[in-house]
Amino acid sequence: MLAANVDSVVVTISASIPLKNARIERLLAVAWDSGAKPVVAVTKADLSDDVQAFSADVSAAAVGVDVVVTSATTTEGLDALTSTLDGTAVLIGPSGAGKSTLANALLGEDILATGPVRSADGKGRHTTVHRELRPMPGGGVLIDTPGLRALGVADIGAALENVFRDIDHLAGQCSFRDCTHRTEAGCAVADAVVAGRLAADRLERYRKLKWESDWQAARSNVRAAKERKRRDKAIARDQRAMYRFRDRQR
Ligand SMILES: Nc1nc2c(ncn2[C@@H]2O[C@H](COP(=O)(O)OP(=O)(O)OP(=O)(O)O)[C@@H](O)[C@H]2O)c(=O)[nH]1
Numbered sequence: 001m002l003a004a005n006v007d008s009v010v011v012t013i014s015a016s017i018p019l020k021n022a023r024i025e026r027l028l029a030v031a032w033d034s035g036a037k038p039v040v041a042v043t044k045a046d047l048s049d050d051v052q053a054f055s056a057d058v059s060a061a062a063v064g065v066d067v068v069v070t071s072a073t074t075t076e077g078l079d080a081l082t083s084t085l086d087g088t089a090v091l092i093g094p095s096g097a098g099k100s101t102l103a104n105a106l107l108g109e110d111i112l113a114t115g116p117v118r119s120a121d122g123k124g125r126h127t128t129v130h131r132e133l134r135p136m137p138g139g140g141v142l143i144d145t146p147g148l149r150a151l152g153v154a155d156i157g158a159a160l161e162n163v164f165r166d167i168d169h170l171a172g173q174c175s176f177r178d179c180t181h182r183t184e185a186g187c188a189v190a191d192a193v194v195a196g197r198l199a200a201d202r203l204e205r206y207r208k209l210k211w212e213s214d215w216q217a218a219r220s221n222v223r224a225a226k227e228r229k230r231r232d233k234a235i236a237r238d239q240r241a242m243y244r245f246r247d248r249q250r
Pocket residue numbers: 043044045046047070071072073074093094095096097098099100101102113114115116117124125126127128129145146147148
């Protein structure tokens with residue numbers, strides 16, 4: 001889904017609209033799945049009443065990932081963000097999150113088009129329509145992308161272990177290796193929920209993403225099996241034709 005050969009993925013989340021944990025988790029799943037290092041940029045810090053609280057909520061959903069608070073308007077956090085990037089970095093996030101504005105700020109030049117957001121809900125209008133690649137002043141390359149619409153996930157089993165490493169770590173402590181974390185005895189995940197160390201809704205979102213990922217994996221397996229069968233048939237047909245030809249030569 002993401003450009004190949006990317007070193008960093010900057011997941012942009014606007015501080016000016018209410019946080020959606022599921023959105024961050026999905027974006028991070030896509031980021032981890034690309035093999036690049038994710039970093040979260042909270043954007044539009046200047047528009048938030050309590051950006052510290054917002055950023056703490058973001059961190060809770062972005063376990064093990066650096067969260068940098070930025071504002072293109074005040075330039076807050078731009079240097080900190082730049083220092084986390086290396087090589088080729090790509091900006092992803094919903095339309096209106098401020099990716100192009102942030103990119104311009106990082107590039108030190110207003111070269112990428114930006115557009116207003118709807119006042120009702122802060123959603124953007126898909127201003128950026130093509131991927132844009134620009135060299136950064138301090139080295140490396142920055143890629144601006146169109147805002148992601150509904151974000152389905154592909155087969156991203158491995159990436160989910162990164163996104164939900166807190167749950168993955170707990171799961172390693174369950175009594176049963178194939179624990180489903182529902183009703184089993186000695187379930188460290190369920191225990192953590194009861195003890196308030198893991199939010200029940202985060203576990204639910206993990207289940208949902210895992211289900212989607214497994215379903216996509218199964219679907220592509222079915223597709224691969226069909227493809228194999230078709231190829232095998234074609235080979236068998238060619239072989240029969242070849243034998244017929246050889247038999248006629250005799
Ligand atoms: N106050 C404030 N506004 C910002 C900031 N960053 C972006 N904006 C505004 O947010 C709106 C959307 O910014 P864009 O950069 O176009 O958003 P985008 O993520 O590139 O959107 P798409 O290209 O549609 O995906 C614009 O009106 C920007 O001026 C910021 O740091 N502070």
